[in-house]
Amino acid sequence: MNKPGVRKPTRAALSALIARSRFTAQYGFRVTAVADDACTIAMPFQQAYQRPGGTVNGPAYMAAADCAMWIAIKRHIGMEHDAVTSEMNTAFLNAARRETVYCTARILKLGKRIIYGTARCHDRKGRIFTHHTITYARLRK
Amino acid sequence: MNKPGVRKPTRAALSALIARSRFTAQYGFRVTAVADDACTIAMPFQQAYQRPGGTVNGPAYMAAADCAMWIAIKRHIGMEHDAVTSEMNTAFLNAARRETVYCTARILKLGKRIIYGTARCHDRKGRIFTHHTITYARLRK
Amino acid sequence: MNKPGVRKPTRAALSALIARSRFTAQYGFRVTAVADDACTIAMPFQQAYQRPGGTVNGPAYMAAADCAMWIAIKRHIGMEHDAVTSEMNTAFLNAARRETVYCTARILKLGKRIIYGTARCHDRKGRIFTHHTITYARLRK
Amino acid sequence: MNKPGVRKPTRAALSALIARSRFTAQYGFRVTAVADDACTIAMPFQQAYQRPGGTVNGPAYMAAADCAMWIAIKRHIGMEHDAVTSEMNTAFLNAARRETVYCTARILKLGKRIIYGTARCHDRKGRIFTHHTITYARLRK
Numbered sequence: 001m002n003k004p005g006v007r008k009p010t011r012a013a014l015s016a017l018i019a020r021s022r023f024t025a026q027y028g029f030r031v032t033a034v035a036d037d038a039c040t041i042a043m044p045f046q047q048a049y050q051r052p053g054g055t056v057n058g059p060a061y062m063a064a065a066d067c068a069m070w071i072a073i074k075r076h077i078g079m080e081h082d083a084v085t086s087e088m089n090t091a092f093l094n095a096a097r098r099e100t101v102y103c104t105a106r107i108l109k110l111g112k113r114i115i116y117g118t119a120r121c122h123d124r125k126g127r128i129f130t131h132h133t134i135t136y137a138r139l140r141k
Numbered sequence: 142m143n144k145p146g147v148r149k150p151t152r153a154a155l156s157a158l159i160a161r162s163r164f165t166a167q168y169g170f171r172v173t174a175v176a177d178d179a180c181t182i183a184m185p186f187q188q189a190y191q192r193p194g195g196t197v198n199g200p201a202y203m204a205a206a207d208c209a210m211w212i213a214i215k216r217h218i219g220m221e222h223d224a225v226t227s228e229m230n231t232a233f234l235n236a237a238r239r240e241t242v243y244c245t246a247r248i249l250k251l252g253k254r255i256i257y258g259t260a261r262c263h264d265r266k267g268r269i270f271t272h273h274t275i276t277y278a279r280l281r282k
Numbered sequence: 283m284n285k286p287g288v289r290k291p292t293r294a295a296l297s298a299l300i301a302r303s304r305f306t307a308q309y310g311f312r313v314t315a316v317a318d319d320a321c322t323i324a325m326p327f328q329q330a331y332q333r334p335g336g337t338v339n340g341p342a343y344m345a346a347a348d349c350a351m352w353i354a355i356k357r358h359i360g361m362e363h364d365a366v367t368s369e370m371n372t373a374f375l376n377a378a379r380r381e382t383v384y385c386t387a388r389i390l391k392l393g394k395r396i397i398y399g400t401a402r403c404h405d406r407k408g409r410i411f412t413h414h415t416i417t418y419a420r421l422r423k
Numbered sequence: 424m425n426k427p428g429v430r431k432p433t434r435a436a437l438s439a440l441i442a443r444s445r446f447t448a449q450y451g452f453r454v455t456a457v458a459d460d461a462c463t464i465a466m467p468f469q470q471a472y473q474r475p476g477g478t479v480n481g482p483a484y485m486a487a488a489d490c491a492m493w494i495a496i497k498r499h500i501g502m503e504h505d506a507v508t509s510e511m512n513t514a515f516l517n518a519a520r521r522e523t524v525y526c527t528a529r530i531l532k533l534g535k536r537i538i539y540g541t542a543r544c545h546d547r548k549g550r551i552f553t554h555h556t557i558t559y560a561r562l563r564k
Contacts, residue, residue: 026189048167058226059204066199085199086396087369087417089230089512091539091556093532108554109516113395113419114368116514116554131531131539133512133556135369227537228510228558230371230415232398234391249413250375254536255509257373257413272390272398274371274415276510308471330449340489340508345482367481371512
């Protein structure tokens with residue numbers, strides 16, 4: 001899926017991108033791994049995510065999945081191109097508690113109009129919390 | 142889908158429920174319409190929802206859909222029973238800008254184990270922003 | 283969502299379209315209602331759809347939903363334009379038995395690139411069997 | 424995810440199961456690989472799957488995904504237990520032509536009530552055609 005001529009952003013560049021975007025900044029996401037195959041971010045626990053019973057609420061996982069996928073896409077198409085979420089499907093499989101949630105995104109199709117991939121939220125050891133499929137529509141420059 | 146013997150919570154009771162739940166309180170949701178057929182909430186605009194370009198970001202709609210569906214479910218099963226989100230599918234159709242987003246949820250199946258319905262985020266005049274299907278799993282008391 | 287200048291196909295024209303398409307012909311679909319708001323097709327029961335227990339199997343509903351949505355799209359964009367399914371989400375809510383299944387599709391967004399809508403399979407009286415969301419990508423001429 | 428005391432069906436037993444189920448028999452599925460990690464079936468090309476343009480139509484992939492997941496589930500829960508599809512989400516990524524389509528299913532959660540996994544249809548070399556997430560509800564004996 002590598003496009004010749006795309007300058008691939010580094011982990012540092014992608015971390016800076018997240019930090020300066022107001023809509024992701026509130027979550028305190030950190031980029032923990034960047035590769036062509038998969039990108040992973042970390043979402044530290046916040047009191048605001050807490051549901052009754054002490055578990056992390058649904059929108060927090062979905063925000064992490066959306067962000068991890070965006071990072072994976074930027075890695076492939078470069079910082080000067082962009083895409084926006086058009087569909088996201090989420091399954092809530094196990095509940096995270098007061099802990100850091102990791103989210104790993106993989107691209108399955110990098111099309112000219114549509115980019116499709118999966119993301120999964122998991123703990124440090126790989127135990128799955130949520131599974132997502134995500135479609136982004138590429139913006140024309 | 143009406144269950145005999147269920148005391149249906151009023152709009153006031155459902156509004157109080159949202160206000161005291163920490164994970165929904167941050168959004169400032171208000172319950173604007175409660176009926177057996179459909180329930181609607183309002184999500185006032187917040188700076189934190191803003192994506193580059195001035196549009197509302199994806200997780201905000203998904204939080205509203207999850208909440209509107211929860212209100213619709215509580216209306217049907219009563220305050221003393223509960224259910225948790227197991228799946229949510231979202232399509233982003235049009236972007237909201239600096240405006241109040243409304244979200245209307247309808248239940249299509251009220252099963253003994255699974256509750257399934259749709260939600261749509263829209264503006265005051267009914268223009269659609271997002272469409273969701275949502276599955277909740279009932280908790281056994 | 284009406285586009286000026288589109289010649290809207292009639293029910294007869296849409297029925298003929300289904301009958302001559304080999305991949306839909308096997309199902310024996312009939313177009314039962316055509317309007318801008320919603321289109322409905324009927325799928326007569328066939329032995330080949332039968333699961334253990336006498337219920338209709340999943341792919342039959344999904345084929346009906348895909349076809350009903352295609353008819354609804356053709357109604358809006360005209361016979362000379364086309365679109366192909368890019369995503370379909372299905373929830374199986376109640377089982378049909380040895381009976382005709384109806385499927386009604388509605389378009390929620392008719393975009394330049396993407397068409398999104400819902401379909402539901404139901405019996406003659408409106409009891410729901412399955413619910414679908416469907417995304418079609420428009421083909422450029 | 425291994426349950427102690429479950430006698431795991433072999434590839435021969437799972438092949439026989441598919442062959443005798445009328446609703447899968449029409450497709451001519453063959454079980455090509457069975458392991459705890461993933462199960463793969465093959466769907467030989469049939470004229471009836473053909474869309475205009477010579478590509479395989481959508482319901483054929485969805486039938487294959489449903490079947491591959493069912494085989495993966497039977498492998499884990501044993502022949503004497505069963506489960507039925509409750510939700511299936513599908514993305515159509517690339518079109519198969521007049522060729523055998525393979526479908527590989529993996530289970531991500533084997534719960535007491537819900538089983539969730541992914542399936543992907545692909546060619547002999549692994550090129551992806553469709554991606555699916557599938558939820559099965561376990562039947563109580």
